[in-house]
Amino acid sequence: AQSVTQLGSHVSVSEGALVLLRCNYSSSVPPYLFWYVQYPNQGLQLLLKYTTGATLVKGINGFEAEFKKSETSFHLTKPSAHMSDAAEYFCAVSALGTGGGNKLTFGTGTQLKVEL
Amino acid sequence: DSGVTQTPKHLITATGQRVTLRCSPRSGDLSVYWYQQSLDQGLQFLIQYYNGEERAKGNILERFSAQQFPDLHSELNLSSLELGDSALYFCASSPRLSDYGYTFGSGTRLTVV
Numbered sequence: 001a002q003s004v005t006q007l008g009s010h011v012s013v014s015e016g017a018l019v020l021l022r023c024n025y026s027s028s029v030p031p032y033l034f035w036y037v038q039y040p041n042q043g044l045q046l047l048l049k050y051t052t053g054a055t056l057v058k059g060i061n062g063f064e065a066e067f068k069k070s071e072t073s074f075h076l077t078k079p080s081a082h083m084s085d086a087a088e089y090f091c092a093v094s095a096l097g098t099g100g101g102n103k104l105t106f107g108t109g110t111q112l113k114v115e116l
Numbered sequence: 117d118s119g120v121t122q123t124p125k126h127l128i129t130a131t132g133q134r135v136t137l138r139c140s141p142r143s144g145d146l147s148v149y150w151y152q153q154s155l156d157q158g159l160q161f162l163i164q165y166y167n168g169e170e171r172a173k174g175n176i177l178e179r180f181s182a183q184q185f186p187d188l189h190s191e192l193n194l195s196s197l198e199l200g201d202s203a204l205y206f207c208a209s210s211p212r213l214s215d216y217g218y219t220f221g222s223g224t225r226l227t228v229v
Contacts, residue, residue, distance in 0.1 A: 032216045034216075034217050036220075041222075042222055042223075043118060043120075043206055043220035043221050043222040043223055044159075044206070044208075044220040045118075045220070046217045046218075046219070049216055049217045051216050090159065094216055094217075101147075101164040101166060101171030101172025101213060101214065102147075102164065102172060102210075102213070102214045102215065102216070103149070103161040103164060103172050103174055104161065104218075105161070106158060106159040107158075108158050109158065109159075
């Protein structure tokens with residue numbers, strides 16, 4: 001079974017400061033990992049994903065994440081926060097079902113607040 | 117616009133009633149997924165259909181059912197509604213059976229009163 005833990009349900013940073021959102025996973029098989037962002041009253045938008053290959057993954061809007069197998073982590077970072085980054089961020093891990101289907105298991109989310 | 121269309125956007129109904137949520141996937145996508153987002157449970161996977169067939173099942177209640185039609189749109193039917201069913205219901209789609217990372221719609225907010 002897969003699970004995801006997001007440390008910190010609320011994170012506050014100043015505009016221009018480093019953004020670091022933490023995600024640790026548990027998986028019995030090599031994981032596929034994702035970060036999604038949800039703006040108010042909207043659906044989830046894929047920021048980036050790790051499947052195989054390079055462990056440092058770059059996504060949209062200047063975000064990146066690094067897969068660290070030894071630490072079972074997939075933390076999301078952005079060098080310089082912008083006001084428009086304020087949103088809720090979800091880490092997720094993928095699992096294949098017996099029918100060949102695919103489901104995402106999400107963490108509980110981290111609300112990012114960006115202050116002037 | 118993600119290309120995944122969900123209707124209606126908002127739905128208010130009484131306990132004990134039945135509702136149908138509709139999802140049209142992105143053009144060309146064969147897989148449709150349903151998720152429930154609530155304050156106490158977070159984002160929970162309900163079910164996946166691929167080209168009309170059920171392929172993965174999550175924590176979907178027996179009062180809930182879904183199907184995918186030949187034109188690939190999907191419907192989620194919720195019956196004998198309870199207050200606790202109030203939530204955001206998301207549909208997502210992807211091109212294949214086992215894609216990694218799919219596209220979400222903007223959701224249907226269901227309020228049961």
